[in-house]
Amino acid sequence: MLSAKSLFQEIIDNDESFRLFCSIAAGGESQGGWENARIAALVPDGERALAPKIARHGADEDKHGRIFNALMNKRGLEPVPVPPDTDYTMLLERSGIGLAHDRLKGDQALTVQDIVTYLAHSRVTEQRASEQMELLRKHFADHPDLGRAVKMISNDEDNHLAYCHEELLRLASAGHGRAIQRTLRECALAEIRVYRDVSLAVMAHMGRILGWPTAKSAVLAAGIHAVYAYERAGGWRRMVSLRMPERRDALGGPAAAAPEFA
Numbered sequence: 001m002l003s004a005k006s007l008f009q010e011i012i013d014n015d016e017s018f019r020l021f022c023s024i025a026a027g028g029e030s031q032g033g034w035e036n037a038r039i040a041a042l043v044p045d046g047e048r049a050l051a052p053k054i055a056r057h058g059a060d061e062d063k064h065g066r067i068f069n070a071l072m073n074k075r076g077l078e079p080v081p082v083p084p085d086t087d088y089t090m091l092l093e094r095s096g097i098g099l100a101h102d103r104l105k106g107d108q109a110l111t112v113q114d115i116v117t118y119l120a121h122s123r124v125t126e127q128r129a130s131e132q133m134e135l136l137r138k139h140f141a142d143h144p145d146l147g148r149a150v151k152m153i154s155n156d157e158d159n160h161l162a163y164c165h166e167e168l169l170r171l172a173s174a175g176h177g178r179a180i181q182r183t184l185r186e187c188a189l190a191e192i193r194v195y196r197d198v199s200l201a202v203m204a205h206m207g208r209i210l211g212w213p214t215a216k217s218a219v220l221a222a223g224i225h226a227v228y229a230y231e232r233a234g235g236w237r238r239m240v241s242l243r244m245p246e247r248r249d250a251l252g253g254p255a256a257a258a259p260e261f262a
Helices: 004-013 015-042 045-074 088-094 112-140 147-210 214-233 235-239
Strands: none
Touching: 004 015, 004 112, 004 147, 015 045, 015 088, 015 147, 045 112, 045 147, 088 147, 112 147, 112 235, 147 214, 147 235, 214 235
16 A cells, blocks of 8 residues: 555665655755855844844754764765755745845845745745654654654754744734735745645656656656645645744754764
């Protein structure tokens, strides 16, 4: 029976597919770490209190990148170049979502609207990350190699999502509500397209590595298209709602250290 657990297990059990999975994940996390570090450095004067939380967000992302690299290293594997069609963060930027890297490479301070754009982008993408890590946590929390990593990253992603909710609600109460909702909607509709395309690309690469028969690949592709149809029909709305989280000030302290993988 084809299930999420059996699919992930197959990818994890093969060195080449595991190496590609971890390389893609590590690349995305490292890119997120750089983006957050640059945003923290460019926060406008009126939002300087937010800078340590943005920096903590970036530190967490960097840590996740190191964790995925350590998982590969434990199996004697080296990272592989990330195929461009699987580069989620790059494809989001090309879709005009979030803050452009050219802007972040400069020294000009950001505006409050830029912070709204950053937080809205993060609220949408962290929803996706939180859901994906919860799925992995459900099936692999007790895995001897992946368990600690999955639980730590899942907890971090939940913290990131809580932080985005809290900060966006703060900005909404300061008069930015309409801009926030408009930006959230734009981000969500773009993200679901990019996620569909990246999912199809990842499964195609995995299928070639693992030698999947055409019928299996077709079933997986149909499932990805079905998820997109659901999200396009209204599932995207879960990515734009805002509510005060139970975890308050979720990024108010230092990042936890990454676990050791001997």
